[in-house]
Structure formats: C-alpha cells, structure tokens
Amino acid sequence: MARWCYRHRLVVLLLWLGALFGLGFAGSTAGTNYADTFSLPNTDSTRAYDLMKKAFPERSGDTDTVVWKVDDGTVRDESVRSRIEPALAAIGEMKGVGEVTNPYTARGGAQISENGKIAYAQVTFAEQANSVPKELVQDVVDTAQDAQRGGLQVELGGQAITRIQEPPTGTAELVGIAAAAVVLFLAFGSLFAMLVPIVIAVFGVGTGLLSTQLLSHVTNVPELASLLATLIGLGVGIDYALFIVTRHRRSILRGMKPEEAAVAALNTSGRAVLFAGGTVCIALAGMLVMNLRFLNGVVIGTSLTVVLSVLAAVTLLPALLGLLGTRVLSRRQRRRLAATGPEREQASGLAVRWSSNVQRRPRSIATLAVVVMAVLALPVLSLRLGATDQGNHEASSTTRQAYDLLAEGFGPGFNGPLQVVTDGGDADGLVSRIRSTEGVAQVAAAPTARGVTVIQVVPTTSPQSEQTDRLIDTLRDEVIPDAGAPAHVGGVTAVSKDFATVTGDRLPYFIAAIIGLGFLLLLVAFRSLVVPLTAAVMNLVAAAASFGVLVAVFQYGWGLDLFGLGKEGPINAYLPVIMLSLLFGLSMDYQVFLVSRMHEEWVHTRDNARAVRVGLAETSRVINSAALIMVCVFLAFVLSGDPEAAMAGIGLAAAVALDAFILRTALVPAAMHLLGNSNWWLPGWLEKRLPHLAVEPREEGEEREEEEAEARTDVPHARVPDGGAHARVPLGKGGEAGSSVVHGFVRGADGQPVEGAVLNLLSQGGRRLDRVTSLADGSYIVAVPFPGTYMLTVTAPSYAARAGQVSVSDEPLVYDVELEADEVDAVN
Numbered sequence: 001m002a003r004w005c006y007r008h009r010l011v012v013l014l015l016w017l018g019a020l021f022g023l024g025f026a027g028s029t030a031g032t033n034y035a036d037t038f039s040l041p042n043t044d045s046t047r048a049y050d051l052m053k054k055a056f057p058e059r060s061g062d063t064d065t066v067v068w069k070v071d072d073g074t075v076r077d078e079s080v081r082s083r084i085e086p087a088l089a090a091i092g093e094m095k096g097v098g099e100v101t102n103p104y105t106a107r108g109g110a111q112i113s114e115n116g117k118i119a120y121a122q123v124t125f126a127e128q129a130n131s132v133p134k135e136l137v138q139d140v141v142d143t144a145q146d147a148q149r150g151g152l153q154v155e156l157g158g159q160a161i162t163r164i165q166e167p168p169t170g171t172a173e174l175v176g177i178a179a180a181a182v183v184l185f186l187a188f189g190s191l192f193a194m195l196v197p198i199v200i201a202v203f204g205v206g207t208g209l210l211s212t213q214l215l216s217h218v219t220n221v222p223e224l225a226s227l228l229a230t231l232i233g234l235g236v237g238i239d240y241a242l243f244i245v246t247r248h249r250r251s252i253l254r255g256m257k258p259e260e261a262a263v264a265a266l267n268t269s270g271r272a273v274l275f276a277g278g279t280v281c282i283a284l285a286g287m288l289v290m291n292l293r294f295l296n297g298v299v300i301g302t303s304l305t306v307v308l309s310v311l312a313a314v315t316l317l318p319a320l321l322g323l324l325g326t327r328v329l330s331r332r333q334r335r336r337l338a339a340t341g342p343e344r345e346q347a348s349g350l351a352v353r354w355s356s357n358v359q360r361r362p363r364s365i366a367t368l369a370v371v372v373m374a375v376l377a378l379p380v381l382s383l384r385l386g387a388t389d390q391g392n393h394e395a396s397s398t399t400r401q402a403y404d405l406l407a408e409g410f411g412p413g414f415n416g417p418l419q420v421v422t423d424g425g426d427a428d429g430l431v432s433r434i435r436s437t438e439g440v441a442q443v444a445a446a447p448t449a450r451g452v453t454v455i456q457v458v459p460t461t462s463p464q465s466e467q468t469d470r471l472i473d474t475l476r477d478e479v480i481p482d483a484g485a486p487a488h489v490g491g492v493t494a495v496s497k498d499f500a501t502v503t504g505d506r507l508p509y510f511i512a513a514i515i516g517l518g519f520l521l522l523l524v525a526f527r528s529l530v531v532p533l534t535a536a537v538m539n540l541v542a543a544a545a546s547f548g549v550l551v552a553v554f555q556y557g558w559g560l561d562l563f564g565l566g567k568e569g570p571i572n573a574y575l576p577v578i579m580l581s582l583l584f585g586l587s588m589d590y591q592v593f594l595v596s597r598m599h600e601e602w603v604h605t606r607d608n609a610r611a612v613r614v615g616l617a618e619t620s621r622v623i624n625s626a627a628l629i630m631v632c633v634f635l636a637f638v639l640s641g642d643p644e645a646a647m648a649g650i651g652l653a654a655a656v657a658l659d660a661f662i663l664r665t666a667l668v669p670a671a672m673h674l675l676g677n678s679n680w681w682l683p684g685w686l687e688k689r690l691p692h693l694a695v696e697p698r699e700e701g702e703e704r705e706e707e708e709a710e711a712r713t714d715v716p717h718a719r720v721p722d723g724g725a726h727a728r729v730p731l732g733k734g735g736e737a738g739s740s741v742v743h744g745f746v747r748g749a750d751g752q753p754v755e756g757a758v759l760n761l762l763s764q765g766g767r768r769l770d771r772v773t774s775l776a777d778g779s780y781i782v783a784v785p786f787p788g789t790y791m792l793t794v795t796a797p798s799y800a801a802r803a804g805q806v807s808v809s810d811e812p813l814v815y816d817v818e819l820e821a822d823e824v825d826a827v828n
Contacts, residue, residue, distance in 0.1 A: 002266035002318045006259055009319035016203055016316050023210035033216045034130060034223040035297075043498040044476055048421040048490025055452035062129040064158025066091075066144045067120045067402045069409070071151040074116030075103075080152060087147040088121055094143075096136045099124040118409030129159035130223065137164050141398070157390055157402030165397055172645070173230060176636030177201070180238050180629045187242075187625045188249070189330040196245055196320050196328070201237030204312040208233050208305025215300060222294060224574075225301030227637075227645050231652065232302050232582060234633045236280060237309040239626040240273045243593070244317055246622055249328055255342030258328075262321045270314050276592065277310035279521065280585030286514045287577055290506050295577065355617035358669045359609060366670035369662050376658070377544035379551035385500035386464055386570025388643045391415065394566045407462065411441045416463025416493035420455040420475065425485030427453040433483045439471040455487075463493040464569045472497055500573040510577060514584045515539060524690055525592065526599050530679045534671055535591050538663045542587060543580055546655035550575075554647055563638055565646050572644060575651060583655045586630070590664045594619050598672070599680075604762055605793045608677050610801045616669045627660030740808050743781035744816040746774045746794060753778025754819055757796035784808045794819065 005012045040046050066088070070080055081104060092100040101122040103111035112119040123140060125132045137160045148154045177198055184194040208229055215221055247269040251261035281303045287295045326334055358365055391407075393400035406414050422430060427445060434457055435443045442458040457475070461467040472494055480487045515536045522532035550571060552558045557568030598615030602608060634656065637649030672679050682690075746757040757774040761782045769790070774780045784790065787810055793803040799819035806815055 001315070002263045002270065003259070005315050005318040006262050006322040009322035012315055012319035013323075016312070020203060020206050020210075023207055023214070027210040027213045030214060030217060032130075032213050032223075034226070035216070035220045040292075040495070040498050040502055043502065044488045045490045045494040045498045048419060048488035048494070051421045051423055051452050051488065052419065052454060052490065055449040055454070062127070062132060062158065062160050063122050063124045064140075064156060064160050065120050065122055065402060065406070066154065066156050067118065067405045067409075068147075068152060068154045069118045069405050070153075075112060075119040076116060083147040083149065083152065084119075084121075084154075087143050090143050091123055091140050094136060094139060096126050096132065097123060097140070098126045113409035115409075118405055120406060120409075123158075125160060129163060132160045132163075134164050137161060145398075153401075153405075155398045155402035155405055157399045157406070161402075162390065162393075162399050165393075165399060172637045172639045172649075173205075173234065175639055176234055176633035179632030179636060180234075183625060183629050183632060184238070184242070187621075188245070189332070190328065192324050193245055193249065193328045193330075196317065196324070197238045197241035199320065200241040200312045200317055201234050201309065203316055204237040204309030205230055205233035205305060207312075208301075208308045211304055211308070212301040215304075216297075219297065219300065220293065221297035221301055224644065225298045228298060228578060228648065229301045229305040231634060231637060231645075231648065232280075233305040233309050235630040235656075236277070236306055236586075237312065238629050238633070239589070240276065240310065240313040241317055242626055242629065243273060243622065244269045244313060245321075245328065248321055249333075252326060252329060253333065253337060253342065258321065258325050262318045265321075266314060266318055272592065272596075273310060273313050276585075276589040277306055277313075279588045279592075280306050280582075282517060283514055283581045283585035283588070286510060286517065286584070287581055289510045289513045290503065290577055292502070292506075292574075295574065298574075298578065351620045352617045354620065354665070355613045355669070358616060358666065359613045359673055362670040362673035365666050366674065369667035369670065372662060373541050373545045373658065373667070377541070377548040379548040379556065380544050382555070383547060383551050384466070384555060384570045385504055385573040385576070387496035387499070388569055388572055388647070389415070389463060391462065391464065392566045392569045392643045397566075400566065411458060411460060412462040412465070413441055413459030413468065416459070416468070417491055418457040418459065418472065418475070418489055418494055419491040420457055420480070420487050420489055422453050422455070422485045422487035423451060425487070426483065427455070427485065430480070430483040430485045430487060431455055433479050434475065437471070437474060437479055439467055439474070459493075463496070468493060469497055496573070500570075503573040503577065507576060511540075511543075511580060514580060518584055518588055521588070522591065522595075524692075526595060526680075527682050527687060527690065528680050529682055529686075530675060531595055531599075534668065534675075534679075535587075535595075538591075538659075538668060539584060539587055541667075542655060542659045542663055543583055545658050546579065546583065546651060547571075547576065549654040549658075550579075550647070550651045553650060563646075565638065566643055572647060575647060578648065579651050579655060582652060583659065586656060587659045587663075590623050590627070590660055591668075593623060594664050594668065602680055603768070604760065604791060604803060605795050605801050606758070606760070607795050607801055608679060609673060610795070612669050612672045612679075616665070620665055623660055623664055627656050630656045740784045740787065740810055740812055741781050742784060742790075742792065742806055742808060742813045742815050743779070744814050745778040746780060746796070746817045746819065747778050748799065749818060749820050754796050754799065757794055757799075757817075757819070759817075760793045762791040762793065784813075792817075 068075060068080075068084060070077070073080070075081075075084075085102070085104060088100050088102055091097055099122075101111070101124075102108055103119045103121060111121065125136075141156055141161065141164065144156055145154050180201075181194055181198060184197060185191070188194055209226055212221060212226060212229055244265050248261050248265035251264050252258060256264065284299050284303045284306070287299050321328060326337075329337070390399040390403045393403070395401075403415055420430070420434065427448070431443055431445050434440055434455065439460050440457055441460045442456075444456045446454045446456070459465075459468045459471050461471075472489055475489050480489075518539065519532040519536050522535050523529065526532070553560065554565075554571060555568055560566060560568060594615060597619050598611045601611035601614045605611065631653045634649045634653035637645045742761065746754045746759070748754055753774075753776065755774060755776045755778065757778075757780070759772050759774065759780050759782055760768050761770040761784065762768055769785060770782045772780050772782050774796075782792070787808055789805055789807045791803060792806050792815065793801065794817050795801040796819055799821065802817060802819060806813060
C-alpha cells in the first residue's frame, strides 16, 4: 500500500482533500448537536432529578444572571434603579430572550441582599446555552454593562455568558502547532520535513473533528469530546508522522532511493504506528469499563480522531514523501550525500554520553529518578475529585466576578444550592429538621406539585467545599431518615459529588484493566515477564507523579496566578480516567519504541548491558523530540480560556514530560541495567503457549532460514579439521556439510588472540542461526545455511561488542574480527 500511495501521490492527496472539504461542508450545513448529559444510575441525585422532572416540566432555555453592586447607598436607590431597570427591560425585549426576573417587582425581594448592596436578575433564554447565538449573548452583556457608572458595578454569570469569554476558536491549536513546528525544525533542519508531520496532524484532526461533529446528531457526544480529540489528535498525529519521517530520512542518508526509503519506513515504523494507534484506541476504550454514559461520547470522538490520524500517517504521508523526494533532507545533508555518498549512521553526541552514564551509574540514577517522582507524587495523597465552576474562572472575568458578588451578598453556598425532593411524607417536618442542621444557611420549600415538594437548601459553604460534601452526607444519612420522609438530595452540587464518588469507586477497576492490558501486550511483544512488569510499575509511578503536579497546581493553587488560571479547587472527576487512558496509550508507544530496539540488540548479542545502552542511545533523541512536541501541544491549551481544557492540558503535559524525560530516559534503562539478563526471562511453558506478535515485519527470506534451521535440528555435527579447532559445522539431511562457512580469527587491537569470544550468526530478521566460541588462538568457524547476507556479532569480556554484515557465497568466507577496549559502540 505504501508503494501505491507513493506512486499515486496526487490521487491520494486529492482524495484526502475531498474528504476534508466534503466533511467540512456537511458539518457546516448540519451544525453540532453536542449533549453534555451526565447519567448516574442508582445515585441519590439522579432519583431527585427524576422526581423533579415528573413534577415540573423541564425549562427549555438556559438561565443566566445579571448581578450589580453599589458602593454607597443601596440598590433600591432611584439613581440605581433608573439605570438598571431600563437595561433589564431592553434585555427582556431582545429576540431569543424568554423571561427576565426583576428584583424590583413585588416578588423580587429575595433577590436583594440583606444589606441592600447587591441584587441580581435572572435572564432565561429561549434555547440551551450551546444553541444561544453568541451575538445575542454579547448584546445582553453590553446592554447590562452599559448601566455601569462610578460606584455601580454590573457583572454577568452563567453558561451562555461563559461561551463568549472563550478566546477565538483555534488559538490554542495554532499556538501548539507553532511550538511543534519549532521543535520539528530543530530536529530535522528542513522546512519541508518540518511541514509534513504538521500537515498529517491537520488532516487527521480536521477529519476527526468534523466526523465527530456529524456523529453528535445520531448519538450523545459531549462538547468535551471535541476538545480532547483536538488535544490528542494533534499530539499523536505529529508524533506518528515524526517516527515515519525520521526512518525515511535515515534510509535516504544510508543510500536508499526515496521510493524504497518510503516503503521501508512504512513497512517498519508504519507498522509500529499501527500498533501504537491501536494501543491508544484500546486504552481509550478502557474508559467504557467505568460504565458512565458521559464518557461513551468521549471514547467515540477521541478514538475516531486517532484512527484517522493513523490512516493519514500510513496513506497521505507516503504521498507527501513522494512529492518531496530528497527535499525531505536539509540542503546540507543533500550536498553531503551527493559529495561523499551514503553515510553510516551512528549514535553520537549527548545521547551516547547519557546512555554510557546510565550504564556506569545505574543505582545512583535510578535512586535520583525515584526520589524526584516520589516528591512530585506526594500531593496526590490529598487528591479530591469534584467539578469546576465559574468560581474557578480567571479573576478578571465577568463570570468570576458575578460569582464572587453573589457569594458576598447571599453567602458562599448561594452559587450551589441543594434541592431536597420529597414524594409524600411530612414535608414541613423535614424542612424544620433541615433548618436546624449545622451548615445550612437558608431553607425554602416550593409549593407542592403532583405530590412532589422541592426544598431549596443553601449551605453556609461554597459548592466545592469539603464541608458542603459533608452536609450532603448528613442530609442523606441522618436528617432525611430521622424525618421519615422519602426524600432525595439533588442539584448541581450533589450531582458533582455523586459523579466524583462513582468515579472514585470504579477507578481501581479501570486502572487494573488498562495496566493488565498493557502487561499482556508487552508480554506477547517482547516474550518477557520482567519488561511488562517494569512497564506496569512505571505507568503507575508516572500517573501518581502527574496527578501530584495537577493537585499542586489546581488544588493547592501553586502557579495559578502566574498562568492566569483562576482560583484553586478540586480536580474534575472525569480527568483521572481520561489522563490514565492517554498516559497508558502514549507511554506504551514510548516503551515499545525504546524496548524494541533494546530487544533487537539483545537478540543479536545476548549482552544485556550493551542492549540497554545501545537501545537508549539510538532512541532517546526521537522519544524526547516526540514528547517535547506533545508537551508543547498540551500546554498550548492553557490559552483556551477554559479551566477544564487548561487542567487537562497541564495534566497531560506533566504526564508525558515525566514519562519520557525521567522514566524512559533514566529510570527504565537504569532498572534494566540492574536487573541484567533477567529482563528477558520467560518460562518455557509460557513461551510455547504465547501467540507471536511482531511489531516489525519479518525480513525477506527469514521463512526460508527457519526451514533450513528446522532441517538442521537434531542432526549429527562434524568436527572441523582445521588446526584442531573445536568449532562445528552442522550436517544436512544427506550428511553433507551446510552450504558454506565463515571463519577467521578474533584479535584485540594489539594483535593478540582473544579466547572465549562469543560469535553469533544472525539472520537479517535477528534470529540466531549459529553460535560458537573462539579458541585459544582466537580462531572460530560458524556454519552458514545458504548464500546470502547475515549479521555476525562478537562479544568478549573487557572488549566492546562488534557487529557487522557478512555476505556469503557458495565458498567459505574469511572474516577476521578486531576488538577494541570497551566503549559505547552503537550497532547499525
């Protein structure tokens, strides 16, 4: 498929453009129908809501609030009324506004504070907040705030008002893309190579968002899904393209033609991208374990965007590479390639020095990494789940100021009243008991309708306060049972508490599911028990540390003023589920990319220290570049103006940064050095029963090599009559020696023979075909099953391991090996 896309690049590009513009036209015609519905079956707040729905018809429109305060006198003064009443009348006459409740009417006395300094009016729109035109909302805000003067402050709050405070759509995305572009340019040194991953991400996210928008008409998709889909899609889209383009550029530099390089990149890194994308989708689908309908739409939107991002990476990307040809390299690289020919790529620089340091000091580095992660994780012990509201908005916003004015005039609990709903029983007795309960500021019962009475309870504390949570528990566990009335506690504050409780109760099952899934995937991929166990522990450590950062910033308030992120409060209850899903998926990507290179080296040399050192040296730069791009994209969402988006962005940025820069770069390789060869241990009985999962494709001709290997199994071996050497040559089925041999001497740099050096003959796919040990004079001989190209690796104590390709014909090949003192020597 990669070759077809490369050769038919214009067709592929036109198909993607047609899909993007076609979905864009359909989306603009149909509009959106996001449904932010929380369904919490078998919770007390849901039972209260069901009773209220039975007794009172649901109000069709969103209700927002206009609040005003005077510095001198009272809000009843004629000078204040003469400015406020005309404004409220003008708002009430606007098309799209259904009703305005005025505190200056006979029944409006409760809308004025006791000291007469603060009053409010409620504006009910004809539509829900998401459907109210922003122009209408802006007209309401302008008309109300035009009534301001010196000594008279007017602010507005509510969901519809919040929508017009958001920065222009796309600001955060553009900043994230710009930051990613800088990182890509520094990594590639080429403008065209920089643009390719960005184009892939734009197509993947664009088609994903538009498809999600259309799906919102046929299933419940919350508006949050579009935000998270953008957040995830940009990150994985750029990262996946980065992996493929890096492999493509490397192949061109090593002498391959652009078309063959593209095919090779898609056949290797492209397969890894498919595996990684599938893993992320499986991790996102793990949210279904929570059995919360609210998250189902999030799974649909985010998974669809990831799938389309992967599809763009494996189809559109080779087409773009075909259009660019060698221009995917920088000018300097193209000139050097033309002047000196293909180069032998070798890990060098900071990555090699760091890898060598980790090998020399694994205990110190592991201890330091553990201490850092433990310190960052400490705040997680005080994690409190809840929900953000307008009290968490930035201090200068009108919604935050309206929230604060209502709290000042009517008490902190006024912004989140509780509704105690009773269906029969002694409602008056219940009201009396509630009024005498500690933590209750006001109680008022509405007239009974259809046998249902709604009692409005205003707490003395704010909706996000722990005391308010305790009051809800007291009402449910003590006050209502003692009153003997069949009642339930509802309202937005009670719903938020129930949602946090349900999420917290189900979270352990969710964590067990995704950690168990990751363990099984890595177990099958790397044929090891220790590698997936290490990865599972690292995932838990990364999650704890990233949540610690989240608690420190948003719950303790550290740095909120610096970033202009509003007021501290609890962590959104749904965020741990979403963050864990993404962290699991992304960390699996990095783990597979890192450990697969280590595993390849281990298969070649059976030298764990070298495998870990080389794997880290050759992959750390790409992993860190990919993680840095993710961090830039996620942090850009701090600029979105949405506290929920900012919380998700900072949490995910912290998770990715800690996972890539501390765990995968330091703690994982240090732990693998300390564990030694046990990293790759797997019981024989389990090895036989596990299915084979190959992320990388099998090399050409490997199947033939396996057949030859099977033919050589359990057949006699002949001693080679060459100076008494003890190397052996397997005999074929007919008793004749194999097709050929490779033989020679292993010597040190001083020319002295090296005894006991271990030589492995490997297929191009990495499977061992023969293994011998050099003799006292340094001589060796390995059997070759048939003519072809193989990898010969040599390891010996106190020497740097060596590896190289050998091309063998029908005749024996003489191949002498010179070993040097131990040093970092990346195998290419």
